[in-house]
Amino acid sequence: TYEKVWLIAALVLIVGFIATVTYGSVGLGIAMIDDSEETVEPGELGEDERFADPRVEQVGENEYEAYVVAQTFMFSPDPIEVPAGSEVTFYVTSRDVxxxxSVAGTNINTMVIPGEVATMTVEFDEPGEYGVVCNEYCGSGHHNMEGQLHVV
Ligand code: CUA
Structure with a gap:
């Protein structure tokens, strides 16, 4: 019957969609594990030692923490360098607006709000170079706001 045909078509679409999403992260060797949020005073970023010196820090054998600051119109550090085969927790905040x-071609994409710290843990399996871009209009230099993420 037609009903059966539609049911099968719908199932095929759903399976196809899941396969696409799965391939999207596995194929790139980048997998999002977790994301959340906390708060920080934007005026005190310089005194918050996590963000006073934006950097990637090794915290375990294959574990790293990346402290990233977004501001008009750049990301620090730039490039962000992480080793292949690592698990990286990103802490990202904004100094101004x-x-x-957003890491082009991956599912890493988070709003960065002054006063809040966006947190996400990502697995990097394979080496690669990715563009970091800003997807929220933030002023005259918005379209030039970009950085680099190097998996080495
Ligand atoms: Cu920063 Cu757009």
Whole structure:
């Protein structure tokens, strides 16, 4: 019957969609594990030692923490360098207005709000170079706000 045909078509679409999403992260060797949010005073970023010196820090054998600051119109550090085969927890905040931290071609994409710390843990399996872009309009230099993420 037609009903059966539609049911099968719908199932095929759903399976196809899941396969696409799965392939999207596995194929790139980048997998999002977790994301959340906390708060920080934007005026005190310089005194918050996590963000006073934006950097990637090794915290375990294959574990790293990346402290990233977005501001008009750049990301620090730039490039962000992480080793292949690592698990990296990103802590991202803004020094001024709302930006985003979006890694082109991956599912890493988070709003960066002054006063809040966007947190996400990502697995990097394979080496690669990615563009970091800002997807939230943040002023005259918005379209030039970009950085680099190097998996080495
Ligand atoms: Cu920062 Cu757009």
């Amino acid at each position: 709302i930006h985003s931290f």
